[in-house]
Amino acid sequence: MASASSRRPGVNRRAQYGLFASYVIAIAAGLAGLLALILSVADPAGFSVVRAYTAEITRPVAATLSSMVKGIGSIDEELFAYVNAGSQNAALRRQVETNRIKIIQAQAIEQENIRLKKLLQLTDATDAEVATAQLISSSSSISRRIARMNAGSRRGVTIGMPVRAPEGLIGRVLIVGPNSADVLLLTDSQNIVPVRRARDNVAGISSGKDDGTVEIRPLSAGRNPFKPGDIMVTTGTGGLYSPNTPVAVIVAVREGTATAVPLASPTRVEAVMVERPYEANIPDPRAGMQSANTNETEAP
């Protein structure tokens, strides 16, 4: 392809000025972009309204397509389960036996728990769930890990609400539109969750690595206490995530940190639940005391 004429103005003065002006406009526009970038770093919520409303345009397409491909995604797993049916059957039977005993123990503990809670006059907040939704698409072309779900402010979702699946924590709500919301996944490097080991109370901090795994750093100095296979749950510190939500299982330990895989994979969960921030569920202690006082006055 030979060089065209309009970008090589030659001696034509007017064309030369035109070319110069187009360079100036292009460079200015690029610098305006850089300025917008700095503004959006300083105020991340500033442009979210635009993004939330454009999400309304793409949502119908994504929701339709995702309902079509849900069945295809798990074909390989089902085939694999078929091949392993025999040995899996035996293993599952053994597991059922041990689980049965544990369920009986758990029921006893639950009864005791209810009794103790009644003694302490604590009400168990069961209305934490705001909405149930499906993840319909994700930011598949950039390094940030954001998923989009098909429930928004019309169903009571607000910014900052934790999102979880039955298997474990998914993330928290980042941007809300009328019928859709963006969820900052657990694996995003800007999502930091205080966690503890499920079987004892060794505390740590989980932050995403943007590649489908999370990094767990122990809070205590010294030797890394984590081992592969450890299950991490939320602590409830910070008042956002309710305590004891499963987060991740550790797969590799390196010096100082551990790499873990989230227990609830956004690719596989059927539905996600949007919950109220945990802090909002804690009953006001004064209200509890007042009701206790009224009980006392009513009793005699």
Add this chain to the structure above:
Amino acid sequence: MSAPVPRLGNTPTRWRMQATPIICVLIASALPPMLPFLVQSPTLPPFGLMFLLAWRLLHRDLWPLWIGAPLGLFDDIMSGNAIGTAVFLWSIIIITIDMIETRILWRDYWHDWLIAILACLFFLAGSIMLSWISGAQASLRLILPQTLWSALLYPLIVRIIAGIDRWRMMA
């Protein structure tokens, strides 16, 4: 279905000539949030940029030099990058391509491909580096699969654009 045949004496409408390439790039930018992929690491190539490059390398006088900014703004809104990332990086890419063209007199298909791969690599690495400003800690090795997909898909996109361009020119 018969192929479109140009009719003598007819010229395509101005609207069709101008809007087709822009709509192409906008649709490509809007593709990632419409596809039902829930991925755990960046996978899809930057479709918007690849369509922009394919049009730009096919027709040099199609767009003014500042076209990277408005199309980049739309891409930022759609992709989820911080607003301004693609505005800045696409502007640089378009200006650089323009400067390369004044140096190189003849471009071959392989030159186009190389320019497109380098531009994609620059955009992907640049957007990760710009995300570091806001506190993200993504490592640069995450862009390798995306760069590979870009390199492999670019020839296909050139074919698609060539087909659309043929339709665009038909009255």
